[in-house]
Amino acid sequence: DAMVIQNPRYQVTQFGKPVTLSCSQTLNHNVMYWYQQKSSQAPKLLFHYYDKDFNNEADTPDNFQSRRPNTSFCFLDIRSPGLGDAAMYLCATSLTETGYNQPQHFGDGTRLSIL
C-alpha cells in the first residue's frame, strides 16, 4: 500500500542536542508538510515543500529546519531542542499545493520527548 512513513515513532533527546526526524512517502506526491501537535491541540503547520521549493510559515521558529533531498524523503531538523519543543510531529503529503479538493495523507507521527 502506498503510504507515508515516519521514523522513529518515539524519539527522546536531550535539551539542546540536535535531533532529526524523517519522513518518506510512496505516494509520489509533490507536496510534503511538517506539523507540530502539542497535547490536546490541533496540528500546527511548520513548513512545507512543493517539489524542491521550501515554504516556511511566518511563526515557525528558526530552530526548526527542513530538508527534502528527493521526492520521497523529507527531514525535520531541530537544531537546539527546548522543553517547549516536546510534541508529536506529523508529516503529511498531498498531490498538489493548490488543490482544495485533495486530502493530506499523514504518517503515524513521531512523538518527541526532551530530557
Next chain:
Amino acid sequence: AQKITQTQPGMFVQEKEAVTLDCTYDTSDQSYGLFWYKQPSSGEMIFLIYQGSYDEQNATEGRYSLNFQKARKSANLVISASQLGDSAMYFCAMREGGGTASKLTFGTGTRLQVTL
C-alpha cells in the same frame, strides 16, 4: 475569526448508536474542501471523508457521512452504529481554493468516547 469551529470538546455515545460531531466554517472563497480526520490515542491522523463546496450530495464513506449545509456553513460528521474503536479525537479541517498554497486549517477537535 476562527475558520473552523468545533464547539464540542468531548462527546459520549453508546456502542451501536449514531453520533453527530459538529463543525462550522468561515470562508469567502467559492471553492473549498472540507475534511474530517480521526486521531486515535496512538497519534496517527486518519483521513475519513471529504466534501467539496460544489458537491450537491452529502458525502458518505461506509459508516461515516457528512451533513453538509452550505448556507449555514456547517459540515457535521455523522458516525452510524458506533464501535468501541471509534473512540478518538476527531478534527474537522478545510482547504480553501484560489490561493497560491492551499493550507489545511484544523478545528480544535472533538474527543469522542464510545461506551458499552
